[in-house]
Amino acid sequence: MSGTAMSTLYAMIMFNVIGTVNQLPAMFYNLYRLFMLWWFNEVHIIIPREGRETFTTNGFYFSVETYLNTMSSDTALRLKSATDRTGRLLMFTMDTDETITDVFVPDEGNKGKGKAIKVKWSYHRQQIRRGDAGTTQKKLYKLTLGARQWRQVGKQYLYHVMRTSHEAVAKNRERMLFTNSARRDELWEQNYVDHQVASTQAVLEHSASFAMLAMEPKKKQEIIDDLETFSKSQDYYAKIGKAWKRGYLLYGPPGTGKSTMIGCMANFLNYDVYDIDLTAVKDNTELRHLIVNTDSKSIIVIEDIDCSLHLSGAREAKKSNQGNKESVDEEKGDEGKSKATFSGPLNFIDGQNKGEGKSKVTLSGLLNSVDGLWSACGGERLIVFTTNHVEELDPALIRRGRMDVHIELGYCGFEAFKVLAKNYLGVEEHPLFEKVKDLLEKVNISPAEVAESLMPKNLREEDKASQCLRDLVRTLDQKKQEEDGGKGKKETQVKQ
Numbered sequence: 329m330s331g332t333a334m335s336t337l338y339a340m341i342m343f344n345v346i347g348t349v350n351q352l353p354a355m356f357y358n359l360y361r362l363f364m365l366w367w368f369n370e371v372h373i374i375i376p377r378e379g380r381e382t383f384t385t386n387g388f389y390f391s392v393e394t395y396l397n398t399m400s401s402d403t404a405l406r407l408k409s410a411t412d413r414t415g416r417l418l419m420f421t422m423d424t425d426e427t428i429t430d431v432f433v434p435d436e437g438n439k440g441k442g443k444a445i446k447v448k449w450s451y452h453r454q455q456i457r458r459g460d461a462g463t464t465q466k467k468l469y470k471l472t473l474g475a476r477q478w479r480q481v482g483k484q485y486l487y488h489v490m491r492t493s494h495e496a497v498a499k500n501r502e503r504m505l506f507t508n509s510a511r512r513d514e515l516w517e518q519n520y521v522d523h524q525v526a527s528t529q530a531v532l533e534h535s536a537s538f539a540m541l542a543m544e545p546k547k548k549q550e551i552i553d554d555l556e557t558f559s560k561s562q563d564y565y566a567k568i569g570k571a572w573k574r575g576y577l578l579y580g581p582p583g584t585g586k587s588t589m590i591g592c593m594a595n596f597l598n599y600d601v602y603d604i605d606l607t608a609v610k611d612n613t614e615l616r617h618l619i620v621n622t623d624s625k626s627i628i629v630i631e632d633i634d635c636s637l638h639l640s641g642a643r644e645a646k647k648s649n650q651g652n653k654e655s656v657d658e659e660k661g662d663e664g665k666s667k668a669t670f671s672g673p674l675n676f677i678d679g680q681n682k683g684e685g686k687s688k689v690t691l692s693g694l695l696n697s698v699d700g701l702w703s704a705c706g707g708e709r710l711i712v713f714t715t716n717h718v719e720e721l722d723p724a725l726i727r728r729g730r731m732d733v734h735i736e737l738g739y740c741g742f743e744a745f746k747v748l749a750k751n752y753l754g755v756e757e758h759p760l761f762e763k764v765k766d767l768l769e770k771v772n773i774s775p776a777e778v779a780e781s782l783m784p785k786n787l788r789e790e791d792k793a794s795q796c797l798r799d800l801v802r803t804l805d806q807k808k809q810e811e812d813g814g815k816g817k818k819e820t821q822v823k824q
């Protein structure tokens with residue numbers, strides 16, 4: 329094909345894409361177009377970096393870049409690599425004039441009838457002379473595919489590119505942790521927050537995944553299925569007229585993995601986390617304001633809800649004192665005064681009430697805020713309460729409909745231990761496993777304590793697994809003796 333003919337074709341496709349050939353008589357134009365497609369049998373689509381207006385950029389160019397990044401590292405021969413803007417994620421892009429091939433299977437029922445098509449992508453830079461102003465460089469991607477394929481599934485393919493790139497962006501999106509909490513330092517210690525970026529934004533650094541969560545496998549799978557179903561059920565929730573929200577109550581003794589599970593949920597769903605410390609919330613109005621101002625795709629967390637406030641007490645006092653308007657007045661008194669926002673994780677509540685136990689949040693205030701979230705906010709959200717003492721919570725707070733799923737996290741059983749042994753020591757079998765199994769049936773020990781025993785204490789030790797397992801057996805024996813001696817709790821507890 330001659331250079332002139334190619335340029336004509338480029339020009340045509342570009343005209344076609346941006347729709348500027350309206351002046352041509354329609355019939356002549358269509359005939360001409362069909363002839364060109366038949367004659368050259370290939371279509372080239374140019375996606376320039378520059379947008380249509382001066383000084384603008386073309387969003388689709390970046391979608392293509394992200395899309396190609398999801399595949400170019402496997403197929404291109406020359407790649408450029410760089411980190412993304414956060415400096416954390418490695419991106420691979422094609423080098424100039426590099427070409428890669430993509431295979432696309434259109435939907436059944438489409439004109440392409442489900443047959444795979446091959447398309448080519450290439451990346452180019454062109455020097456453009458601008459008279460006396462010198463030259464500028466134009467960056468562009470070029471898509472090449474058969475003329476018939478373009479007619480049949482071209483648009484479907486381009487939408488596929490756009491959708492895949494949006495999904496990749498969503499997947500690699502950094503999860504943020506917002507907190508009103510004076511517990512910020514504690515969160516840092518737990519590696520929830522990256523120190524370096526905390527002054528401007530808090531990135532959720534918790535690397536927890538369900539794979540490393542020690543829990544009975546069937547129960548774990550049920551939770552994963554529940555989360556997955558929830559995240560894909562937008563249409564279903566709309567159909568039954570229910571807000572797209574789900575409440576989780578996580579309860580169990582200390583160190584059984586409640587906070588860890590929240591990290592797993594956030595990473596699994598790719599949601600942000602809003603950690604609300606009720607003791608740092610001034611009053612009910614402020615709480616409502618905080619909750620309603622959370623973004624979609626987020627998990628609103630209230631940890632240790634039993635200790636944050638004496639919520640059940642507040643409710644009981646209110647019940648037994650129906651005539652006393654004080655608590656109601658308290659709830660209404662600060663209407664409109666709240667200034668709290670989730671503008672960032674640091675200092676967004678004025679310091680005076682922080683951690684001083686002066687919060688005036690009441691149980692009914694909390695109930696109203698949760699219900700307000702259910703009714704007033706669009707978008708998907710989870711709300712998670714954690715507690716060590718579920719029996720002390722007011723039934724209204726945790727009734728189904730508010731807290732849809734109740735998950736008990738118990739002491740460490742043998743199944744949970746095997747997950748920990750695999751994660752911490754990389755072993756799936758060991759002669760000491762039988763002994764550990766036997767002791768775990770008799771002793772109540774939290775996964776946190778087991779995890780602590782499984783941490784190598786001496787790097788010079790060659791057989792770290794045996795050393796750690798011996799350490800665990802010693803700890804379990806010691807606990808058993810304590811329990812046998814009546815010092816510890818002896819009643820059987822739920823194990824995971």
Ligand SMILES: Nc1ncnc2c1ncn2[C@@H]1O[C@H](COP(=O)(O)OP(=O)(O)OP(=O)(O)O)[C@@H](O)[C@H]1O
Pocket residue numbers: 540541542543580581582583584585586587588589715716737775776777779
């Ligand atoms: N089920 C578990 N699976 C894996 N690791 C666990 C599990 N439970 C606890 N751990 C380990 O123990 C540490 C403490 O656990 P975590 O903070 O999740 O407990 P918790 O139930 O929230 O305790 P608390 O009631 O005191 O807040 C975690 O950092 C993790 O390393």
Ligand SMILES: [Mg+2]
Pocket residue numbers: 586587588631714
């Ligand atoms: Mg916790």
